């Protein structure tokens with residue numbers, strides 16, 4: 003066997019040993035193993051997920067050979083779940099792969115407790131009625147749920163979890179935590195000890211920009227009644243002052259100081275996202291609170307007290323032009339402050355745990371440390387029950403999406419006027435309409451050849467009544483899109499399934515590793531011109 | 541379900557798109573079994589790269605109605621490929637990717653024929669590439685994309701009014717990923733921006749200044765690059781550093797650790813050393829699957845016309861939530877690669893040698909050591925030595941004669957391009973016009989070209 007670390011090298015560089023360990027502990031259940039489901043699992047099995055259980059009651063038909071790589075000629079007439087399972091096992095022998103030859107709808111109706119054994123359920127190609135039932139079951143059992151569906155050139159991915167909290171959200175771009183406008187005493191002392199007017203040109207051009215900005219800010223404050231530059235004019239003036247301090251044009255440290263001066267101008271204190279989290283009612287903790295909220299409660303206390311309206315210091319600094327000595331010392335200074343902040347928070351966490359009757363050591367040092375390092379980047383994602391969204395979609399949101407400028411690409415008739423609306427929103431409505439259609443007529447529109455005209459007019463009627471039920475009276479979908487939906491005939495095209503399955507698997511990874519931020523709302527794939535859209539109908 | 545299903549067919553799902561008329565389709569879309577047959581029998585697709593994207597592309601195309609595929613890749617399978625390149629198993633490590641990938645897909649999808657080419661993309665001549673109706677790129681290097689782009693664009697012909705002739709455009713689909721992010725794009729030379737038109741989308745990689753490495757290292761990568769770029773040469777003299785040799789890598793790591801200790805810098809690990817030295821881009825199965833499938837879907841739509849196509853650049857970002865965006869980039873009308881070509885006006889007496897010398901001075905070309913081809917014929921080749929010797933005698937002949945006394949035509953020059961003090965190999969299109977030919981004016985050319 004290959005050294006697993008080597009095999010997973012390229013992904014360990016993304017989610018680390020901890021993320022990998024979470025994946026290897028997870029047990030995933032897949033409902034329906036057509037190409038959408040099979041492709042979702044393929045990506046997870048390759049990544050080394052702990053176990054998979056495939057639920058599908060169908061037998062392999064010739065049509066399946068044309069859209070699913072996990073079955074081949076030898077699979078014909080056999081259990082699809084079994085064939086897909088055996089191919090997936092071939093991809094990674096570290097994964098425990100199981101299958102159950104049963105229709106998911108039957109399990110949902112007769113054995114709801116079946117689902118509580120899993121970390122996460124991926125439900126593919128389910129119609130609305132089953133989605134709603136399964137959503138209730140999984141919420142009750144606290145099992146994460148992802149819906150994925152491919153339908154002709156459209157499809158959807160939706161997450162349904164009561165609450166998902168993220169410590170390591172790992173955003174691409176985030177303002178460095180340097181405290182330039184609010185330096186703690188040791189940083190100020192360190193900066194003051196370095197003379198910006200040093201004569202030696204080599205020393206002059208190796209003063210790190212953090213020191214330049216802290217000192218120059220002090221100088222500015224002295225002549226401006228203790229305030230920092232705030233107007234555009236003042237900011238420009240401050241940058242000119244920096245420029246004037248350069249002794250030669252090649253001083254990268256001063257160029258960096260000018261470029262980084264916006265970090266000095268930023269408002270001190272925590273951002274609005276974090277403010278919302280510490281003001282969440284869950285931050286009033288009790289015996290049933292999760293570790294995350296216990297730590298948020300401690301963070302809230304810290305911000306109000308020792309932190310002086312700031313979150314704990316992150317402790318890392320970006321690379322910058324500097325002598326090695328200054329840089330290494332600066333780094334140590336930030337780390338020391340970060341460690342001190344952590345110790346305060348840790349103490350507060352232990353006290354809170356004691357107060358709510360939990361073991362004060364039940365949250366590890368490493369977890370608290372990671373929480374402190376990422377305190378400014380915490381994320382809380384909550385997903386509305388599917389039933390709620392379907393029965394009471396937020397009409398203003400829906401209207402907004404219907405007319406979103408960026409996505410207007412198709413004409414629509416409304417109140418005798420032509421409007422341009424998004425194809426993706428049209429698909430959102432039509433994906434629901436085809437399920438109503440199927441409930442009434444026992445097949446999807448255009449599923450079989452012949453009778454297309456009748457299917458089109460029936461789908462149109464169904465869509466109109468759906469829109470009326472949602473309160474979007476007077477709005478009808480374009481003939482073109484309705485025709486396309488009938489043309490699709492519920493086809494599960496391999497390429498579309500691979501996209502939908504790929505997205506679903508990426509979201510599974512984010513949910514299980516508790517890293518990065520999962521999508522919010524319903525992602526509607528638009529395979530016509532790729533102008534897909536994420537709809538948050540809350 | 542009263543109605544009986546039509547005869548069982550592997551094409552059950554695809555037929556909905558290929559056999560039924562649609563409203564949101566390409567104007568030239570002609571649904572029917574003939575179209576399905578054309579995809580199966582006539583259309584040839586080339587997949588460039590059999591790595592993370594290439595494996596997915598082969599599978600996706602084989603299950604999208606295409607039956608004649610070829611794949612080209614010079615790499616062999618490594619253990620670190622196995623977390624995403626799903627056609628490879630542990631026992632395949634060391635074997636050529638193209639060959640194993642082709643074999644695996646053919647085993648599973650009956651009726652599909654995939655020809656593997658285990659070689660560098662530069663080893664194939666233009667005739668090889670001109671054989672394909674569409675080229676799908678699954679590459680991780682800018683240089684390789686640039687090369688294939690130039691080859692595909694060289695097939696494009698312009699009419700006498702400088703309008704591209706659609707039937708000569710070989711479309712490309714291109715994908716790329718990094719972690720949770722990726723892009724997919726469609727290139728139709730002459731009609732949408734080519735890779736070179738939007739080369740600014742790929743900014744050059746930032747390198748650390750040598751003085752930082754030598755004098756003021758501040759972080760772990762600085763220590764690693766010092767060991768890799770400076771210390772290695774100091775100690776090993778002429779011996780080239782081989783990133784795939786684990787003894788070499790271990791040596792760099794040990795030296796980096798020593799340097800980090802000397803300066804009190806934390807964070808040097810073996811994994812980071814590999815990452816920095818080999819410039820490893822993190823990669824996962826899901827993103828590769830999404831991007832490749834988007835490329836395969838566009839391939840199907842371009843070839844069949846069964847729907848509209850992506851116009852022309854899709855970005856995917858799954859880091860924070862899910863963001864996808866379509867951007868319609870515009871062509872660079874002066875693009876040296878997909879444009880009508882660089883105009884070179886010559887006297888009929890100019891020899892091939894003189895012409896090659898002129899390319900070095902030409903401000904829009906700056907090409908040295910040029911090899912020249914005309915209508916698939918080698919006029920002069922710098923290498924290999926056999927060809928050089930065979931074509932050397934042409935150097936003293938007038939180019940006009942070598943071009944069969946055609947007053948105005950396209951030449952292809954391959955050579956070293958010296959731009960901004962950087963050398964890169966490149967292929968350029970030249971529109972050669974001979975001055976002062978009796979009876980030939982632009983007016984005459986308009987009708988006769």
Ligand SMILES: [Zn+2]
Nearest residue numbers: 734737875878
């Ligand atoms: Zn171009």
